[in-house]
Amino acid sequence: MALKFLGGAMTVRCEGDRWIIEQLGEKQDFESELSRLGFRHEDFALYVRRAGLGGIDRTWTSNYAVRVTHSASGKCNIYWGGPRENWVEQFARDAASGLYGEPSSRYASTPSSGRAARGMRRSVA
DSSP states (O other): OHHHHHTTOSOOEEEESTHHHHHHTHHHHHHHHHHHHTOOGGGEEEEEEEOOOTTOOOOTTOOEEEEEEETTTTEEEEEEESTTOOHHHHHHHHHHTTTTOSOSOSEEOOTTTOHHHHTOOEEOO
């Protein structure tokens, strides 16, 4: 089962203006945080929407909103992305504090272990 996960078979559903976070690498960062914290990717969904600019040209300096939904707990929260914003870090703090419930996975990695980057998991049981 771990090989299926490491092979990228399970991913976070993402809708709306998803290209924004995909091109910035933030979707991958989000999925890395889920793995590090021990959450299942398939339990989360993202919806991305650019901030309304009232006819102004939309550029890379525009802000956007990311709605994170955790289907297992029914929790939903909106984070701001864009210049000087770090929605992935804000999500990680919320998830670590229990906003989205307890992780459903028995496996998590710690930032100092480097195991997530190498694709290895250790039991935290």
